[in-house]
Amino acid sequence: MTRLAGWGRTAAATASVVAPSGEAGVAALLARGPLCARGLGRSYGDAAQLAGGTVADLTGLDEIGPIDDAGAVTVGAGASIDALLALALPQGWFVPVTPGTxxxxMGGAVAADVHGKNHHRDGSFARHVESLRLATPRGVFDLSPEVDPDLFxxxxxxxxxxxxxxxVRLRLLRVESDAVLVDTDRFDDLDGVMAAMVEGDERYRYSVAWVDCTAGGARTGRAVLTRGDHAPAGAAPPRAPRAGRLRVPFVAPPGLLNRLSVRAFNEAWFRRAPRHAVEVPHSLGSFFHPLDGVADWNRLYGPRGFVQYQFVVPERAGETVRTAVERLARSGLVSFLAVLKRFGPGDPGHLSFPMAGWTLALDLPVGAADLPGELDALDDLVLEAGGRVYLAKDARLAPAKVAAMYPRLAEWRAVRARVDPEGVMTSDLARRLHLVGR
Ligand SMILES: Cc1cc2nc3c(=O)[nH]c(=O)nc-3n(C[C@H](O)[C@H](O)[C@H](O)COP(=O)(O)OP(=O)(O)OC[C@H]3O[C@@H](n4cnc5c(N)ncnc54)[C@H](O)[C@@H]3O)c2cc1C
Structure with a gap:
């Protein structure tokens, strides 16, 4: 039995972890009974664990095939984006959608239909998946948007x-260099940064704003916006520092991240950013995955862990972002830099998170007495605006709200019942939110 938790380190569970060898091993596990799939455990809550049950560690399914001339490659579901990039970049290919780590x-990226800083331009991960193989209790299916689209x-x-x-068979993106040319702009309030993001949708492939949720008054929602695209061949090499190789060696004592320390960090970080800089070459690591430079950084949040709360609201509900940031700034809650991104239209995934509009992600240490109530209030705001909370980050949502946020849940259950009528595939998240078995 192994103790498992999500990246937020809340709600740990003990489960029997089995690493199947190849597709035959997966089929054998499916025949045995309740099962939860797990990749690298980078979902924040309880999606990749099953208390008292069996968890399939799929990281052994990690073969990566050759990349063809059009950039298509077949990748084992347990291979990481890191491993794929190590192989693809020297050949001039990049992963078309990458999350912040x-x-x-590949399995985790499909299961959460992950998005990057380019959703407004390139959609989420699924848009770049040509086909995938799915092992179910009712057999193995090769799926694509054309072949059994409902199950895909x-x-x-x-x-x-x-x-x-x-x-997964994935289409990669052709790149000419291993650098990104980045424009940086600092804004003293939220309205300024949101207007700039809307105005820049067409011009920038990648766009993300880091919002200071500790600043109040006229500076509420001040932010640093970074936008860019891959550098052409022959561009100057990155000047910005490459991601380092630090490690947080142990779980920090409770209270290390308090309102004072987080406010001081946010202040220093805001001042460090240039007010306006154009086409500064950044390494891919420092632009896309800055947090990967510090291994186990989640331990900084102390023994109780932290919640990442990410919501999306439709385009028309930009005001909800403002209300959320104002509420947080006024509350006594500690919140590290929040991440604000633009989404383009969602895909046909029944439970896929993105929809055209605004998404805000907040990191909040667990422990403050008013955290649960504050997040419940945010859920209501998001629901009222026609938005939803991201299941890959969730650790505390109420089942009734999920059904309202994901209106195609019943349709999804019907498709799922076709290949898993006995409810073999499950997880702590599925049980907590009553996603299956009802
Ligand atoms: C620092 C950091 C930054 C992040 N930034 C982003 C971001 O920008 N955008 C974004 O969308 N997400 C982001 N995430 C979340 C992350 O991309 C997703 O949670 C992703 O699903 C994690 O993949 P994983 O391999 O770790 O899967 P796990 O966390 O192990 O599992 C996640 C889900 O996938 C399922 N699963 C895993 N493998 C398989 C498989 N082979 N078959 C079927 N189901 C499977 C699990 O059952 C579970 O439901 C971030 C996470 C971290 C820690």
Whole structure:
């Protein structure tokens, strides 16, 4: 039995972890009974664990095939974006959608239908998946948007609950260098940064704003916006520092991240950013995955861990972002830099998170007495605005709200029932949110 937790380190569970060898091993596990799929455990809550049950560690399914001339490659579901990039970059290819860490498997990327800083331009991970293989209690299916589209789209964003993804055929993005040319702009308030993001949708492939949720008054929502695209061949090498190789050696004592220390960090970070800088070459690591430079950084949040709360609201509900940031700044809660991004239209995934509009992600240490109530209030705001909370980050949502946030849940359950009528695929998240078995 092994103790497992999500990246937020809340709600740990003990489970029997089994590493199947190849697709035959996966089929054998599916025949045995309740099962939860797990990749690299970078979902924040309880999506990749099953208390008292069996968890399939799929990281052994890590073969990566040759990349063809059009950039298509077949990758084992347990291979990480990190491993794929190590192979693809020297050949001039990049992963078309990457989350804020490279330590994510192909299976995890499909199950959460992950997004990057380019959703407004390139959509989420599924848009770049040509096909995938899914092992279910009712057999193995090769799926694509054309072949059994219902099961394909139920699997994309389906949080591992339609079966075990064993391989993915992905279309990569051609790049000419290993650098990104980045424009940086500092804004003293939220309105300024949001207006600039809307105005820049067409011009920038990548766009992300880091919002200071500790600043109040006229500086509420002050932010640093970074936008850019891959540098052409022959561009100057990155000047910005490459991601380092630090490690947080132990779990920090409770209270290390308090309102004072976080406010001081946010202040220093805001002042460090240039007010306006154009086409500064950054390394891919420092632009896409700055947090990967510090291994186990989640330990900084102390023994109780932290919650990442990420929501999306439709384009028309930008005011909800402002209300959320204002509430947080006024509350006594500690919140590290929040991440604000733009989403383009969502894909047909029944439970896929993105929809056209605004997404805000907040990191909040667990422990403050008013945290649960504050997040419940944010859920209501998001729901009222027609938005939703991201299941890959969730650790505390109420089941009734999920059904309202994901209106195609019943349709998804019907597709899932076709390949898993006995409810073999499950997880602590699925049980907590009543996603399956009802
Ligand atoms: C620092 C950091 C930054 C992040 N930034 C982003 C971001 O920008 N955008 C974004 O979208 N997400 C982001 N995430 C979340 C992360 O991308 C997702 O949670 C992703 O699903 C994690 O992949 P994993 O391999 O670790 O999967 P796990 O966390 O192990 O599992 C996640 C889900 O996938 C399922 N699963 C895993 N493997 C398989 C498989 N082979 N078959 C079927 N189901 C499977 C699990 O059952 C579970 O439901 C971030 C996470 C971290 C820690």
């Amino acid at each position: 490279r330590q994510v498997t 789209w139920a699997t994309v964003g389906g949080m591992g609950l339609t079966g075990v993804v064993t391989r």
